[in-house]
Amino acid sequence: MTPSLDATQLGAYFALIEASSLLKHAVEQQLREAGDLSYVQFQLLATLGDAPTGSRRMTDLADGVVYSRSGLTYQAQTLEKRGLVTRTQSSDDERSITVTITDEGRAVLAKVFPGHIAVLGDLLFAPLSRADIETLADILTRTRDHMRQTPPRSAEPRRRRKPTSAAE
Amino acid sequence: MTPSLDATQLGAYFALIEASSLLKHAVEQQLREAGDLSYVQFQLLATLGDAPTGSRRMTDLADGVVYSRSGLTYQAQTLEKRGLVTRTQSSDDERSITVTITDEGRAVLAKVFPGHIAVLGDLLFAPLSRADIETLADILTRTRDHMRQTPPRSAEPRRRRKPTSAAE
DNA sequence: GCAATGTGCTTCGGATTCGAAGCAACTGAT
DNA sequence: ATCAGTTGCTTCGAATCCGAAGCACATTGC
Numbered sequence: 313m314t315p316s317l318d319a320t321q322l323g324a325y326f327a328l329i330e331a332s333s334l335l336k337h338a339v340e341q342q343l344r345e346a347g348d349l350s351y352v353q354f355q356l357l358a359t360l361g362d363a364p365t366g367s368r369r370m371t372d373l374a375d376g377v378v379y380s381r382s383g384l385t386y387q388a389q390t391l392e393k394r395g396l397v398t399r400t401q402s403s404d405d406e407r408s409i410t411v412t413i414t415d416e417g418r419a420v421l422a423k424v425f426p427g428h429i430a431v432l433g434d435l436l437f438a439p440l441s442r443a444d445i446e447t448l449a450d451i452l453t454r455t456r457d458h459m460r461q462t463p464p465r466s467a468e469p470r471r472r473r474k475p476t477s478a479a480e
Numbered sequence: 481m482t483p484s485l486d487a488t489q490l491g492a493y494f495a496l497i498e499a500s501s502l503l504k505h506a507v508e509q510q511l512r513e514a515g516d517l518s519y520v521q522f523q524l525l526a527t528l529g530d531a532p533t534g535s536r537r538m539t540d541l542a543d544g545v546v547y548s549r550s551g552l553t554y555q556a557q558t559l560e561k562r563g564l565v566t567r568t569q570s571s572d573d574e575r576s577i578t579v580t581i582t583d584e585g586r587a588v589l590a591k592v593f594p595g596h597i598a599v600l601g602d603l604l605f606a607p608l609s610r611a612d613i614e615t616l617a618d619i620l621t622r623t624r625d626h627m628r629q630t631p632p633r634s635a636e637p638r639r640r641r642k643p644t645s646a647a648e
Numbered sequence: 649g650c651a652a653t654g655t656g657c658t659t660c661g662g663a664t665t666c667g668a669a670g671c672a673a674c675t676g677a678t
Numbered sequence: 679a680t681c682a683g684t685t686g687c688t689t690c691g692a693a694t695c696c697g698a699a700g701c702a703c704a705t706t707g708c
Contacts (some may be wrong), residue, residue: 315684316597316655317600317601319606320613320614321600321609321613321615321617323500323617323621324604324613324616324617324620325600325604327616327617327620327621327624328496328499328500328503328604328616328620328702329504329523330501330505330546331496331547331622331623331624331627332496332497332500332501332619333500333545334546334627334628335496335627336496336497337537338627339545349636350663350664352664355497365510368694369686370686370687371676371685371686371687377501377529378501378502378505379665379666379673380560380665380666380667381666381667381686381687381688381690382665382666382668382687382688382690383664383665383666384687385687385688385689386664386688387664389688396564402553405669405673405674405685406673406674406702407672407673407674407685408673408685408686409685409686428484429484430484432489432493434630435622435626435627435630436492436493436496436623436625436627437489438566438626439625440619440623441628441642442623444619444622445482445488445489445492446488446492447619448492448495448619448620449488449489449491449492450494451608451612451615451616452495452499453491453495453618454607454608454612455499455603455604455605455606455607455608456495456498456502456545457498458603458606458607459499459502459603459604460501460502462602462603471596509674519692520694521696537656537663538656538657539655539656539657547695547696548695548696548697549656549657549697550657550658550659550660550695550696550698551657551694551695552657553657553658553659553695554658554694554695555694557658558694561707573655573703573704574654574702574703574704575656575657575701575702575703575704576656576657576703577656605679608665
């Protein structure tokens with residue numbers, strides 16, 4: 313039996329993808345104008361700014377914003393050149409790099425934040441009631457957590473044992 | 481007073497971005513393995529396949545998947561090279577290009593679909609109840625429609641006129 | 649008509665991406 | 679200690695992406 317989706321599921325899926333794309337796109341414009349930041353750069357700064365120490369390991373940052381390691385290396389270099397973050401060797405693990413947001417980084421963050429909030433309010437939240445937002449947060453948080461837990465290793469078709477043929 | 485977001489709004493926003501990123505990422509892997517398609521390419525084929533005539537104008541296609549025109553030109557060429565779509569001049573408007581999905585395109589679509597559905601079921605819908613999905617579809621559809629209507633022209637900083645009292 | 653604008657698509661150049669491969673530092677078993 | 683396997687990050691090359699500029703057809707106003 314082919315597990316086909318019904319209309320509602322399809323609708324939820326498309327709406328999710330479309331809504332996030334449209335939102336991301338709009339936010340990107342605002343961030344570019346307000347502080348010359350790409351969306352990822354903003355996410356990185358925001359993540360760091362939110363951390364108690366203002367710093368995180370490269371790998372954790374990459375996982376946090378769902379980005380490739382090599383891509384993060386590139387962005388970290390870019391942000392470092394602009395003086396928005398610093399990169400230092402970790403003391404306990406020689407190969408680990410700790411990225412830390414600078415005061416200037418926080419300044420840029422503070423500069424773009426109001427506009428960012430405004431876009432969210434105008435586009436994402438405008439047509440929603442308080443209850444809607446709570447519901448949305450609840451539902452999405454559940455799937456997000458589920459996806460985070462689920463086999464991070466791509467769509468590795470759970471090939472249990474099947475030693476005989478193995479093909480591939 | 482800076483229009484700050486409360487915890488719930490922040491949670492909804494982050495969950496939305498994270499969930500869509502994780503889902504997109506997972507789906508991309510599956511599409512790549514199953515039919516060597518990128519996410520956009522799949523979206524384009526799916527959009528065309530869904531159209532009554534199996535064809536659309538370039539511009540409409542771009543708007544539909546939230547993509548730049550130049551980016552779409554690139555993808556359309558790629559898909560055409562692989563024989564999954566054809567591009568023909570429109571008869572009534574000489575400069576308009578009509579993109580049409582081919583039988584082969586539909587075949588690829590059919591080939592990747594089951595796996596696609598499976599990923600959605602495992603990741604997105606697994607932790608949700610039927611009611612959750614309906615609610616999610618309803619809420620996201622509303623914001624999506626709102627965003628579609630709202631000034632497509634970027635984040636044109638609504639240069640109000642210098643409200644005397646400021647402070648929103 | 650015909651110039652002035654507008655619209656649809658492509659080209660161009662530069663910026664980002666990612667995966668694969670490479671390095672260096674850790675870990676654990678021998 | 680030493681070798682094999684892991685883990686953290688970077689480099690490399692190739693694919694994608696976008697905005698600005700360009701080109702050709704369309705539409706409007708005169």
